[in-house]
Amino acid sequence: MIELEGLTKRFGSKVAVDHLTCQVRPGMVTGFLGPNGAGKSTTMRMMLDLDNPTSGTVRIDGKHYHELQEPLKYIGALLDAKSMHGGRSAYNNLLCLAQSNRIPSSRVDEVLDTVGLSGVAKKKSKGFSLGMGQRLGIASALLGDPEILMFDEPVNGLDPEGIHWIRNLMKALAAEGRTIFVSSHLMSEMALTADHLIVIGQGRLLADTSMADFIHENSRSYVRLRSPQQERLRDVLHQEGFTAVEADGGTLEIDGATTEELGELAARHQVVLHELSSQRASLEEAFMQMTAGSVEYHAHSGPGGAEPPPTVGAGWGEGWQQPGGTAAPGTTAPGTTTPGSVDGTENKGA
Amino acid sequence: MASVPAVLNSEWTKIRTVSSTTWTLICAFAVTVAMSAALCALLNATFDDLSEAEQATFDPTLVSFSGTVLGQLAMVVFGVLVVGTEYSSGMIRTSLAAVPQRGTLLFSKITVAGVLALVVGLLTSFVSFFLGQALLGDRGTDLGADNVLRAVVGAGLYMGLIAIFSMGVTAMLRSSMLSLGILVPFFFLISQILIAVPYAKDVARYFPDQAGSKIMQVVPEAMGSDPSPYGPWAGLGIMVAWVVAAVLGGYLVLKNRDA
Ligand SMILES: Nc1ncnc2c1ncn2[C@@H]1O[C@H](COP(=O)(O)OP(=O)(O)OP(=O)(O)O)[C@@H](O)[C@H]1O
Ligand SMILES: [Mg+2]
Numbered sequence: 001m002i003e004l005e006g007l008t009k010r011f012g013s014k015v016a017v018d019h020l021t022c023q024v025r026p027g028m029v030t031g032f033l034g035p036n037g038a039g040k041s042t043t044m045r046m047m048l049d050l051d052n053p054t055s056g057t058v059r060i061d062g063k064h065y066h067e068l069q070e071p072l073k074y075i076g077a078l079l080d081a082k083s084m085h086g087g088r089s090a091y092n093n094l095l096c097l098a099q100s101n102r103i104p105s106s107r108v109d110e111v112l113d114t115v116g117l118s119g120v121a122k123k124k125s126k127g128f129s130l131g132m133g134q135r136l137g138i139a140s141a142l143l144g145d146p147e148i149l150m151f152d153e154p155v156n157g158l159d160p161e162g163i164h165w166i167r168n169l170m171k172a173l174a175a176e177g178r179t180i181f182v183s184s185h186l187m188s189e190m191a192l193t194a195d196h197l198i199v200i201g202q203g204r205l206l207a208d209t210s211m212a213d214f215i216h217e218n219s220r221s222y223v224r225l226r227s228p229q230q231e232r233l234r235d236v237l238h239q240e241g242f243t244a245v246e247a248d249g250g251t252l253e254i255d256g257a258t259t260e261e262l263g264e265l266a267a268r269h270q271v272v273l274h275e276l277s278s279q280r281a282s283l284e285e286a287f288m289q290m291t292a293g294s295v296e297y298h299a300h301s302g303p304g305g306a307e308p309p310p311t312v313g314a315g316w317g318e319g320w321q322q323p324g325g326t327a328a329p330g331t332t333a334p335g336t337t338t339p340g341s342v343d344g345t346e347n348k349g350a
Numbered sequence: 351m352a353s354v355p356a357v358l359n360s361e362w363t364k365i366r367t368v369s370s371t372t373w374t375l376i377c378a379f380a381v382t383v384a385m386s387a388a389l390c391a392l393l394n395a396t397f398d399d400l401s402e403a404e405q406a407t408f409d410p411t412l413v414s415f416s417g418t419v420l421g422q423l424a425m426v427v428f429g430v431l432v433v434g435t436e437y438s439s440g441m442i443r444t445s446l447a448a449v450p451q452r453g454t455l456l457f458s459k460i461t462v463a464g465v466l467a468l469v470v471g472l473l474t475s476f477v478s479f480f481l482g483q484a485l486l487g488d489r490g491t492d493l494g495a496d497n498v499l500r501a502v503v504g505a506g507l508y509m510g511l512i513a514i515f516s517m518g519v520t521a522m523l524r525s526s527m528l529s530l531g532i533l534v535p536f537f538f539l540i541s542q543i544l545i546a547v548p549y550a551k552d553v554a555r556y557f558p559d560q561a562g563s564k565i566m567q568v569v570p571e572a573m574g575s576d577p578s579p580y581g582p583w584a585g586l587g588i589m590v591a592w593v594v595a596a597v598l599g600g601y602l603v604l605k606n607r608d609a
Binding site for chain 1: 361369
């Protein structure tokens, strides 16, 4: 269990972390979310005693980090910046860490194997790709077989197979009763891994909630209909008491109905349907709305540039909707196990 | 608390697994020995061209360490890199996460690297001495003569202390580039120039390298140099004081700043 109490960090006049109070509990994956510059990395550095808090404390099972005996056996961390010596081989980089905490050198081979770097163990780490460097960092976090693991943007630079692997690794570690604290910018990523969410913006706590609650509160599910006889369809829906909202591309969106109901209804009234699908709104949008007020580094949309994040109250534009399997209610993305996770949220429209 | 032997062991692994250790130390040895040998051979051949004062205070021991002026730069590079690469590579965060007792980490690192530098320094000074004396022939001296052993051991200590001083300075500046940019010109140019300038030399005498190198002289006012206000051991003492100050400064910076 990690407890943050009134944790604050100032860099000059800039407040990077602002009176953060929260707990990270064992046996689950806690997602730590926030836009760029929200203070995630700074918070994690303070947890490891690398940065001195301006005020407030971090306690790990009741102790300060520097009071831990051989801390790698207690808490393993992957930091965001590069943190290994490029002129040293992967094996030797891990060996020095292992020796400092009296971890047997056989463990170095084990973790290299776990992260899939055995083949390049003797290679200098400066030749490593971004993803390989990330794997080496994960290996160093696992080295002491710690009860607490902290990952700062672990998926950064990993290929899809690697992302899948780290997700499962984190879940497996949490299932063993360990405390997993992982930062990310991507709600969709967290939806697939985290059990609990801590959201910060400009250093301030915005949300501290279970993933299930967050999804329950923030994801809107609805049915999308498309028909060549749109007028007739609208009349039918109206008669039956459904409220249809016209959306982009001549489709209708209906809240609070199932595909079965609407399909049967259309059949009864002999309305031709070209599309009947259940939809989930993106959690990404809910996250963006939550942090909209605290995003510091906005991109400006140039020609062909990305859309700025929607502001609070913006409509559920086509771009943020997810194509679910046609007429297949409750479809989920492959490999998804988190209850109520969103389908295909990665395919966020541009 | 971290176990000190474990941290020493880890720091030893760090040092022996990077190639910069090998090449800087080999350089320090080779450059010092080669340049000293060349100067011994040259002075032996041109002894008659030396001024009377120089001939009268000819110090064969000191002459056999003349390569130290250049060789010490490799020791500076060694000391700077041992500490500086922790910062340039970002390894410092990983190291501190593993050993949060910052003093233990820094002093272990300096102990391991310092002992290694001292050993290489002593090896260099003895080889330099014997080779130099062989080249000087009849004008040479031997270890048994008065104060010679002190000078040879002192020359080795000097090389090691230069490296440790550099480690302390780098821990303060937290950057290899910045440290090299200051230390190399300082030892190679500034100190060498100021010691030859009237008035300035009264200050430059107390620089770590100028004070420390007094220990290598056997003949007082060797080679026509100025008399100095301190003896060989006091000179080394001044250098040690600089080293202690640099290491302490490095410790305070590491202890108080964000990594
Ligand atoms: N050493 C530092 N000196 C000055 N300001 C800093 C320092 N480190 C971080 N900051 C500032 O603190 C704020 C928080 O930075 P931090 O790196 O913790 O954000 P983050 O949430 O990790 O962002 P990202 O998602 O981009 O990694 C930023 O505005 C950053 O500019
Ligand atoms: Mg970050």
